[in-house]
Amino acid sequence: MTHRSLRRAQAGAERIEHDFGESTNHAILIAYSEGETHHAPFHKDKQEGVEQTGAKDMVRGSSFYVLSFSDEGDERRFEIADLIDGKVTDTIFSEKMASGSLLKVDAATNARYWHWLPKDPAWRGRVRYSLIYRTIKRGKVRRLIEWLRGVAEFFRGSFAMLVLPFLPLWWLFTWATAERAPVVTAAALRLSEADESALQTKLTALEAALYRVPLRTQRRDAVKKRNFNQAWQYGQGRQVNTVGLGGFQTPHNFRKGIGVYMGEACRTDAPVWKRELWETCAEILELIDPSYAGSAGDYCVNFARMDDSLEHYVKEHIDGHDVAYQLAVCLGDFKGGELRCTLADGTSQMYDNTRKFVQLDGRLPHRVEPFIGVRFSVIFYKVFDRRLAKALPVTSCPRRASWRAAR
Numbered sequence: 001m002t003h004r005s006l007r008r009a010q011a012g013a014e015r016i017e018h019d020f021g022e023s024t025n026h027a028i029l030i031a032y033s034e035g036e037t038h039h040a041p042f043h044k045d046k047q048e049g050v051e052q053t054g055a056k057d058m059v060r061g062s063s064f065y066v067l068s069f070s071d072e073g074d075e076r077r078f079e080i081a082d083l084i085d086g087k088v089t090d091t092i093f094s095e096k097m098a099s100g101s102l103l104k105v106d107a108a109t110n111a112r113y114w115h116w117l118p119k120d121p122a123w124r125g126r127v128r129y130s131l132i133y134r135t136i137k138r139g140k141v142r143r144l145i146e147w148l149r150g151v152a153e154f155f156r157g158s159f160a161m162l163v164l165p166f167l168p169l170w171w172l173f174t175w176a177t178a179e180r181a182p183v184v185t186a187a188a189l190r191l192s193e194a195d196e197s198a199l200q201t202k203l204t205a206l207e208a209a210l211y212r213v214p215l216r217t218q219r220r221d222a223v224k225k226r227n228f229n230q231a232w233q234y235g236q237g238r239q240v241n242t243v244g245l246g247g248f249q250t251p252h253n254f255r256k257g258i259g260v261y262m263g264e265a266c267r268t269d270a271p272v273w274k275r276e277l278w279e280t281c282a283e284i285l286e287l288i289d290p291s292y293a294g295s296a297g298d299y300c301v302n303f304a305r306m307d308d309s310l311e312h313y314v315k316e317h318i319d320g321h322d323v324a325y326q327l328a329v330c331l332g333d334f335k336g337g338e339l340r341c342t343l344a345d346g347t348s349q350m351y352d353n354t355r356k357f358v359q360l361d362g363r364l365p366h367r368v369e370p371f372i373g374v375r376f377s378v379i380f381y382k383v384f385d386r387r388l389a390k391a392l393p394v395t396s397c398p399r400r401a402s403w404r405a406a407r
Helices: 003-020 107-112 138-155 159-163 167-176 193-211 272-288
Strands: 026-034 040-043 064-070 076-084 087-097 101-105 114-117 124-134 183-185 232-237 240-242 258-260 300-306 326-336 339-342 348-351 358-360 366-368 371-381
Touching: 003 064, 003 124, 064 076, 193 272, 193 326, 193 371, 232 272, 272 300, 272 371, 339 358, 366 371
Parallel strands: 101 183
Antiparallel strands: 026 124, 040 114, 064 101, 064 124, 076 087, 076 114, 232 300, 240 258, 300 371, 326 358, 326 371, 339 348, 339 366
């Protein structure tokens, strides 16, 4: 590339840093011109903290960004999926990427799922480009250059490699200096229309069950009242405590001194209202994110009610024992009560998750804004997962999940 071309590529990196607060130090440009043979198989980008063979050149916890564009404005599908023994068990994200769209894939998504560019026999005679911005470890640059030379050797002589150095440069400059480019977030999972309707029905049933809960006090008043004061709070699931205490006999798989409750999340002899809450939430999780539970059900659900706008609150706090992201939704009849989350750069954003699931990382500071009315919160979270060798990297900010049900 010429010096001028490098400046244009740098402009794209500067735009990403401005919009997402993340600095990248490397970009790779890949061209696909024949849909039957030019594709990207299922893979995870090689990153510290991600189970994958070979050198891990990406910095732990960093995201990568895929800028998709074509000379004719065509779309091509990009997919993220859950795999078991090389077979797709759940498609997490599948969308035709419009020319000019930007896909952000954070470290947690890269660690947990596989992504690919499927074959498309109908794609012929047109060039589709992927410009991928990453943050790599400086010591891996030389090895990366050798890998890129191998890629160039593979594509040598193809039409794509002939036009690759020239065609996208001016387009990249106009994108980097444009007012706003469309963004597609990897965490924006989608449901079919039928599943959306089913989720709406289950949320209504869950809301009715929450109104019937007979509790009057929260279990953690004495310890955490400085941060929480609610009408009641109740939790179920794969919880942890000091190893050897009560039912917490099984040692945590990577946290010393911590024991895991491995019994039934909700026993058959439990009160009806407890079984109703747990079973309804299990059905909801199966709809919105079945791989979160896994076959072993290593997750927890926290339920809480606030109904006194003067006395009840959730102040800014972090959930330091979490090992992955959370899924949160609010139900009830109230106004206000938005979820405010502090981001890695110290700024904050506010999210209305009333009957809408928001994916967030509880290990970053978050709080609930003042409210009026009756507000229920339902939060799926993890403090243990037998599939993990260590906690997933902290994700930098919440994502509004498009599986949300309309009010």
